[in-house]
Amino acid sequence: MHIxxxxxxxxxxxxxxxxxxxxAVIARVGHFAARITRIEAHLxxxxxxxxxxKDKRCMLEARPEGLRPIAVTHHDATLKLAVSGAATKLRTAxxxxxxxxxxxxx
Numbered sequence: 001m002h003i004x005x006x007x008x009x010x011x012x013x014x015x016x017x018x019x020x021x022x023x024a025v026i027a028r029v030g031h032f033a034a035r036i037t038r039i040e041a042h043l044x045x046x047x048x049x050x051x052x053x054k055d056k057r058c059m060l061e062a063r064p065e066g067l068r069p070i071a072v073t074h075h076d077a078t079l080k081l082a083v084s085g086a087a088t089k090l091r092t093a094x095x096x097x098x099x100x101x102x103x104x105x106x
Contacts, residue, residue, distance in 0.1 A: 001033040003041065010045035011079065017043065021083050025060070028087040032094050038063045039090075043079060053077050058086040062094060070097060 003025055005018045021041050029036070040061045047055040054075045061071040070093050074085035 001030075001036045002038045004038060005041045005043070007042075008044040011043050017079065020080060021058075024083050024087045025090070028091040029062070029094055032064075032098065035064055035098065036062050036094075037065050041083070041086075043083070045079075046075075056082040058082040060086045060090045062090055064094070064097065067097065070094060 003022050005021050007014060007017065011017060021043070025039055025041070026033075029039070040063075042057075042059040042061075044057045045055060046057055054077055056077065056079045057073065057075050058079070059071060059073040061069050063069050070090070072086055072089035072093055074082050074089055076082040076085055
C-alpha cells in the first residue's frame with residue numbers, strides 16, 4: 001500500500017506532517033494493506049493566514065484493488081486532528097465496503 005501526500009502551500013513542516021499522516025493511516029487501516037493499492041492524502045488550510053476554527057482539512061482517498069475509490073474528508077482545528085478524524089472515517093468506510101463484499105462471498 002503506497003501512501004501519497006499532497007499539501008497546499010499553507011501547510012508547514014511537510015516532512016513531519018508526512019510522517020504523522022503515514023503513521024495515522026497505517027495505524028487505522030494498515031490491516032487492509034493487502035487489499036489497497038494506494039491512499040492519497042490531500043491536506044489543506046482553508047483559511048490560511050486568517051485563522052478560524054476547523055479550517056484544517058484532510059481528504060483521504062483509498063484505492064481498493066478492483067473496486068471504486070473510497071474518499072472521506074474531515075475538518076478540524078488542527079492538522080493532526082483533521083488527519084486522525086479522516087483516518088478513522090476511512091477505516092469505517094473500508095470496514096463497511098469490505099464487510100459487505102466478504103458477506104457476499106459463498
